[in-house]
Amino acid sequence: MPPGLKDVAARAGVSIKTVSNVVNGYVHVAPATRARVQAAIDALGYVPNIAARQLRSGRSGVIALAVPELQSPYFAEIAGLIVQAAERRSWTVLIDQTDGQAERERDLVEGLRRHAIDGLIFSPLALAGEELALRDGTPMVLLGERVWHGPADHVAIDNTAAAADATRHLTSLGRRRIAAIGVQDKPSAVTAHQRLAGYRAALASAGLPTDPALEMAAEGFHRADGAAAMARLLDLETPPDAVFCFNDLLALGALRTLLSRGVSVPGDVAVIGFDDIEDGRFSTPTLSTIAPDAPRIAQLAVDLLAERLGDGPAAAGAPRELRVDHRLVARESTAG
Amino acid sequence: MPPGLKDVAARAGVSIKTVSNVVNGYVHVAPATRARVQAAIDALGYVPNIAARQLRSGRSGVIALAVPELQSPYFAEIAGLIVQAAERRSWTVLIDQTDGQAERERDLVEGLRRHAIDGLIFSPLALAGEELALRDGTPMVLLGERVWHGPADHVAIDNTAAAADATRHLTSLGRRRIAAIGVQDKPSAVTAHQRLAGYRAALASAGLPTDPALEMAAEGFHRADGAAAMARLLDLETPPDAVFCFNDLLALGALRTLLSRGVSVPGDVAVIGFDDIEDGRFSTPTLSTIAPDAPRIAQLAVDLLAERLGDGPAAAGAPRELRVDHRLVARESTAG
DNA sequence: CTTAAGTACTGCAACGTTGTATAGTCCCTT
DNA sequence: AAGGGACTATACAACGTTGCAGTACTTAAG
Numbered sequence: 001m002p003p004g005l006k007d008v009a010a011r012a013g014v015s016i017k018t019v020s021n022v023v024n025g026y027v028h029v030a031p032a033t034r035a036r037v038q039a040a041i042d043a044l045g046y047v048p049n050i051a052a053r054q055l056r057s058g059r060s061g062v063i064a065l066a067v068p069e070l071q072s073p074y075f076a077e078i079a080g081l082i083v084q085a086a087e088r089r090s091w092t093v094l095i096d097q098t099d100g101q102a103e104r105e106r107d108l109v110e111g112l113r114r115h116a117i118d119g120l121i122f123s124p125l126a127l128a129g130e131e132l133a134l135r136d137g138t139p140m141v142l143l144g145e146r147v148w149h150g151p152a153d154h155v156a157i158d159n160t161a162a163a164a165d166a167t168r169h170l171t172s173l174g175r176r177r178i179a180a181i182g183v184q185d186k187p188s189a190v191t192a193h194q195r196l197a198g199y200r201a202a203l204a205s206a207g208l209p210t211d212p213a214l215e216m217a218a219e220g221f222h223r224a225d226g227a228a229a230m231a232r233l234l235d236l237e238t239p240p241d242a243v244f245c246f247n248d249l250l251a252l253g254a255l256r257t258l259l260s261r262g263v264s265v266p267g268d269v270a271v272i273g274f275d276d277i278e279d280g281r282f283s284t285p286t287l288s289t290i291a292p293d294a295p296r297i298a299q300l301a302v303d304l305l306a307e308r309l310g311d312g313p314a315a316a317g318a319p320r321e322l323r324v325d326h327r328l329v330a331r332e333s334t335a336g
Numbered sequence: 337m338p339p340g341l342k343d344v345a346a347r348a349g350v351s352i353k354t355v356s357n358v359v360n361g362y363v364h365v366a367p368a369t370r371a372r373v374q375a376a377i378d379a380l381g382y383v384p385n386i387a388a389r390q391l392r393s394g395r396s397g398v399i400a401l402a403v404p405e406l407q408s409p410y411f412a413e414i415a416g417l418i419v420q421a422a423e424r425r426s427w428t429v430l431i432d433q434t435d436g437q438a439e440r441e442r443d444l445v446e447g448l449r450r451h452a453i454d455g456l457i458f459s460p461l462a463l464a465g466e467e468l469a470l471r472d473g474t475p476m477v478l479l480g481e482r483v484w485h486g487p488a489d490h491v492a493i494d495n496t497a498a499a500a501d502a503t504r505h506l507t508s509l510g511r512r513r514i515a516a517i518g519v520q521d522k523p524s525a526v527t528a529h530q531r532l533a534g535y536r537a538a539l540a541s542a543g544l545p546t547d548p549a550l551e552m553a554a555e556g557f558h559r560a561d562g563a564a565a566m567a568r569l570l571d572l573e574t575p576p577d578a579v580f581c582f583n584d585l586l587a588l589g590a591l592r593t594l595l596s597r598g599v600s601v602p603g604d605v606a607v608i609g610f611d612d613i614e615d616g617r618f619s620t621p622t623l624s625t626i627a628p629d630a631p632r633i634a635q636l637a638v639d640l641l642a643e644r645l646g647d648g649p650a651a652a653g654a655p656r657e658l659r660v661d662h663r664l665v666a667r668e669s670t671a672g
Numbered sequence: 673c674t675t676a677a678g679t680a681c682t683g684c685a686a687c688g689t690t691g692t693a694t695a696g697t698c699c700c701t702t
Numbered sequence: 703a704a705g706g707g708a709c710t711a712t713a714c715a716a717c718g719t720t721g722c723a724g725t726a727c728t729t730a731a732g
Contacts, residue, residue, distance in 0.1 A: 001473075002451065006719055015682045022718060028679055049451045051396065052718035054387040055687050069416065071614070076412045080405065083433055092452075094398075097419050097432045115338065115385045115688095117427075137337075223618040252618055259620040278407070279615050282559040282588055284595040340688055351712050356690060372716050414691035451718095466724045687719085693731075698709080 003044040012040035025049060031316045053203075054115075063119045063305060066096040066108050072221070073277040074294075075103040075123065078143070082121060089306060090116075102126035108229065118290055119305040126188050133288060139308035141301045144191070153304045153319050157292045157326045163198025165328050166204075166244050166290050173291065173336060174243035178203065179214040181229045181254060182221060182246025195246045195274070214240055218250060226253025235316035241269055242334075248280045249336075251287055255333065259284075269335040285332030292326045300317035300324065339380040348376035359384060371437075372640040375526050376605035390451075399641060402432040403479075404461045408557070408585065409613040410630075411459065414479070416458060417634035419633045426644060427454075438462035438524075446636045457639040462524050477637045480527070489640045489655050493662045495527065499534025499663050502580050502608045502626050507542040509672055511578035511606055514539065515550040517565040517590060518582025520556060531582045531610070550576055554586060562589025570597060577605055578670075584609035584616045584625055590618060591669065621668030628662045636660065 005023075009016045014037060021029055022037040029037075040046075054118040065082055067075040094117060098104040105126050115152045122145040142154040160180055176278050180199045184192035200210050218225035226245055231239055231289065245251035251273030256311060258265050265285055273280060273289040280287030300322050341359075343490050346353045350373060357365055365373075368394050376382075377629045390396045401418055403411040419429045424603055430453060434440040441462050442637040459479040478490040520528035530581055552569060554561035562581055566589065581587035587609030594601050601621055609616060609625040616623030636658050 005720095006718080016718090016719080017683075018681060021681085024720085028681080033680080047451065048392070049718050050685090051387045051390040051451060053720080055391050055689085055717090056719045056721085060387065060689085062394055068404065070412045070419075071409070073409065073412075074409070074411075076406045076677060077430075080407055082435060083406075083431075090431065094428065095415075095419075097416060115387060116385065143552050171623070223614060226616065247600040252615075256622075278559065279588075282563065284591045284592055284620055286592075342688080343688095352688090353713080354711060357686095357711085359694045360690085364711085366710060369710080385688050389690080391687090391719085392691085394717080500712090568692080673704105674732085676731075677729085678725090684721105684723085686721090687711075689717090691714105692706090693712105693714085695712080696710085699707090701706080702704090 002049075003331055004049065005046075007273075008040045008044055009035065011044065012037045013146060014152045019121045032130035056175055059118055060116060060298060061090065062094050063115050063121065063302075064094045064096055064108075064117045065120045066098055066105070066120065066124075068098055068100040068123065068124045068125045068146050070095065070097055073132045073276040073279060074247065077277070077294055078123075078298060082302060085298045085302040089269065089302065091302075096127065111244070116311055123299050139305055141304045141308075143297065147230075151319060153308070155297050155300045155304065155324060156321075157297075157324050159194040160198040160201070160293050162274070162290045162292070162326045163195040163244070163246075164197075164202040165326070166274065167202035168206070169272060169288070169328055169330065169334060170242040170244060170270055171202065171208065173266075173270060174333060175243070176208060177238065177240045178208070178242045178244060179233050179240035180244050180246070181216045181218055181226055181233075181250050183215045183217045185217070185290065192246060199244055218246070221247045221249055223249050223253035223256070226250030227257045228253075228255035230257035231261075233265065239269070243271050244267060245273045248277045248289055251278060251289070251333075252283055255283060255285075256292045257286070265335050266332070276329055280331070283333075285335075288331045288334040289329050291329050293324050297324050337481045339382045339506060340385065341382075344373065344376045344382050346379055347380065348373045352644075353413065360451045368452065395454055396452055397426065397459065398428045398430050399455045399638075400430045400432055400444075402441070402456065402458045404436040406431065406433055406436055406461065409615060410583065411631055412588045413613065414459075414634060417432040418629050420479075421634045421638040426639065427638075434461065436461035454645055457637050457641065469537040475641055477640045477644075479633065479637055479669055482565040487655060489631050490657045491636045491640065491660060492658075493660050495530040496537070497535040498584075498610070498626045498628070498662045499580070500538040501534075501662070503535045503538035503606060503609060504542070504671060505511075505624070505664055505666065506578040506580060506606055507544065509578070509602075509606060509670060512544060513547075513550065513574065513576045514544070514578045514580060515552060515569050515576035516580050516582070517552045517562055517569075517586050518554045519551045520553065529580060535580055554582070557583045557585055559585050559589035559592070562586030563593045564589075565591035566590035566623050567597075570594075570599065575605070579605060579607050581607065584611045584613045584623060586621055587623055587625070587669075588615060591621075591623070595620075602668070602670050612665055616667070619669075623669075625665050627663050630661050635658050 004255055005016045005019045008019045019037050022034050052166050059240055063086060065079060072075050080094055086093045105124055121141045121143055141151045142152050144156060159231060182192055203210055204313040216229040218229050243254055254269055258269055263269055273287050276289045276291035280289050339357045341352045344355045355373050358370050399422060401415060403415060408411055415431055441460055455475040457477045457479055478486060478488050478489045480492060480499050518528055519532055539546055552565040579590055579592055585614045587607050591607055594605055599605055609623050612627035614626045616625050
């Protein structure tokens, strides 16, 4: 029903291939011909059929982005930024939500969409290490904090160092009994492991002991988990005087528990989070946090994918690992 | 490079079409043949080429969802729910971000992606009325609060009634000087207009005067806008004793201003929002709000699209308008 | 004056899939 | 015993696009 090259060609009195050449900006087309074809295109409202183009060329112009959940503000922000970065290369982004389920992540990796996408930007939660090796050759960029030396390109902040920065910020305020919220056991929870390691390292270098009772587990990384963990911390015989939450949502949940129990923040307990989501800038008190350079993460991820997709010599080669900066943002929840 | 029907057919010793029949679950295939073909499919790891399928059938199995911004928790939630609903029909969702820009919305409507998507679920911000008529025949479902009797199918709550409910909640608490935050002038801001109308109606039916000084404009619907508007309200000679914010982000911003200025909530000023985003359940104080039945909105939108896409008799016909329930959620920010 | 190189355009085949048409086999009815 | 289905399988032609090969003409170089 919609017009094709054929219809445009008929109207402009040229061959199908010439129309194709005009559409694709091929150089050797006489200006007069080009104008005539263009007029026909405009008149008919011709739009190239992506499916046919893809069938022919093998490229779809679509990249997929797979994140654990869009509801999480951090991932929503990253998603928005990646869409913008991809747009600059006129790529379309297909957003996939894995809900952190191993099976859905595996489906992705094993190429359920295979032919439909040119590349994949993937922030895995449940899968780690070799399980992430893509079966087909679709280029992939791993996102977020992840084990180094994985099987694919990789963009991340130095997660352990960032966690140490956050913890050091608390020790530098004179806090001695510093809890952590967000500990996770399962071996695939690399993010949690790295942040725990950073936390412990900072404690050690400040000459403080690590106390298992202060390392609180969290099922997920949501407000409710943070609120529950904080409640357990307050029920300890000696509650902490500071908390490092492994992300901002946990911290906001913890904040809620603290305030509803009448604990002063930062007076009695200082709180710091991780991610620098917008909510933390408007909570009461505003939330200190670690701010990853999210725009740069998005841009680099798209750039890496572009390199792999390009026909240049950089298309192949060993996986690259790019580190992105982070910075400490001190707000009211840790105000001196 | 990846195997096609041809390769599977060769390995199983049948024709290409028979393999196609097996893949598509066609009934009249002998069990023995089916098993042999299936074995070949598994052995080769065959995956249907979506592009070819689409080229042939005209259907891509992809629907687009266009929202103003993913960063906004309400839209992120809706997006997640729609992805889930679409998954049950094994559709893929392509998420588009319009940033509320008229031009990008127009591009969508005029069919920039045309061949690539089977249908569109669209939450317009900048466009209204007849401008929303799709040029090509792609089925579209409009989302969110919008003018009735538009040119397409439409799922929404009764926006005006919901705003009235929120306002009535405040009057029933004995508040007399009730402000509104989120007023917008531009004619396309239908959401703001409807909520303002509901607010005024509820005031009138409670015998309260409307005061232009209490109807605060907001450029966008973000925390910063709410914070700024609340600051202006507090600077009035007679500040309000309650505020109805046109969404939860505005309310959270307002909350922030109130608390940082030492105003008691709900003691001095009661605050109610709109959308029931997760943040409001963990803010301090927790946020009273209007909760639209978001899962139902998502499900209905996908169902409507499915009807239009189906081959049944319901595929054509006049635009349908489905109303979805909402309820009032009273939390601490308005606690009696 | 020939040859080579460049320009402007065209025709054909193929990408992988599915709808339609067709043909053969078998079994059940009358 | 013949006719009519239901079942099983196949061949062929599209869907709209682009790569490749090729034609015809023009200009530049030797």
